[in-house]
Amino acid sequence: MACQRSQDAANFVFEGKKIIGVALNYMCAVNARKVPVPKEPIVFLKPTTSYIREGSPIVLPKVFTKVAYEVELGVIIGSRCKNVSREQAMQHVGGYCLALDLTAQCNLTAARATGGSWTLGKGFDTSTPVSRLIPLDAVNDPHALPLWLKVNGEVQQSGCTADLVFKVPDIIAYVSKYMTLEPNDLILTGTPHGSDAFKAGDVIECGLADLATMKFNVCDE
């Protein structure tokens, strides 16, 4: 059954309709920013037009001045669920991926200051680079995975999914109280401390345990 679910989720980039992000979900990031630990997952949406795969560049939109990297564990939904319990939630996971949740901080900071929407700062084209599907049976424990990101060869982020504030089943259970999760939906689980701006000409590499690595060139629109 795990095998079947992984096969079905292999085309999540083309078949998926939803990308759900969780903000401020690593204790190291909460501590570094000296903010209170969130009481509930902080959930946002990205459009699937933001997906890219290795071989395509990250394109920084003309309209933005500051875009930051965020390396994340992605969780791909394998079967439909609504109002699922934490205990049942993992049965609806179809696989994993390595992902970047690129964020236009220039836009998002301004939006947050005025109670505005996060959509443009999170949703621009090429803002969600992802690896191939990592099948379920390759991952013993999704909460024990080191992940890292380098810019031009220098390590900028280094964390472990053990440090997640809300674990994978917590997020699935919470989101499914509001909206149905469908096969091929992607959940971006948040990023460890160290997210920062990057620029055209940079090379971004990242990795998740021994499961996946990715490398992207960055250019201006």
Next chain:
Amino acid sequence: MACQRSQDAANFVFEGKKIIGVALNYMCAVNARKVPVPKEPIVFLKPTTSYIREGSPIVLPKVFTKVAYEVELGVIIGSRCKNVSREQAMQHVGGYCLALDLTAQCNLTAARATGGSWTLGKGFDTSTPVSRLIPLDAVNDPHALPLWLKVNGEVQQSGCTADLVFKVPDIIAYVSKYMTLEPNDLILTGTPHGSDAFKAGDVIECGLADLATMKFNVCDE
């Protein structure tokens, strides 16, 4: 060509991947709320799991205490575009629909006060009731359409798309600077003054010119 585009867009509820909303986009609403006229469209995302059609009830989530109706003109994208000009934008419209952009004000007001995300307050299941496709050739001018909403037979909203702050081509051009628009994406253009809370047991009816009407029962989750 208009005919072909309309045919292709007929299944937008099932084929579409993006729902883009625009907030505070009627002059009557701006004036009633005594806020400045937005300088740019205020854009947010809803997931396609929020769609319902006539015959299904609006289900008020247990987690919310105040959900409001918003009657809107929906614009369905007919062909892919990115960085399209206002002058070229209308060529990418595949049709129209009548829509409701149901909004959990309890959640959204709290989110906005703290710079939070609009996603849960806008994205819950059944929050986007829509009519069938209104074909292009049925609409002479999308900016001259009266639209109305009744709760239990009493008119609560009555406006005209002539009152839009950002017109359809303005919105398409603006959004496409950030993200690619794809066939079957839906744009919710905003709601006239009069949006307010409703409750289980209410019957919501709405209409757009002589082009479409819809009627929905409301129940608690």
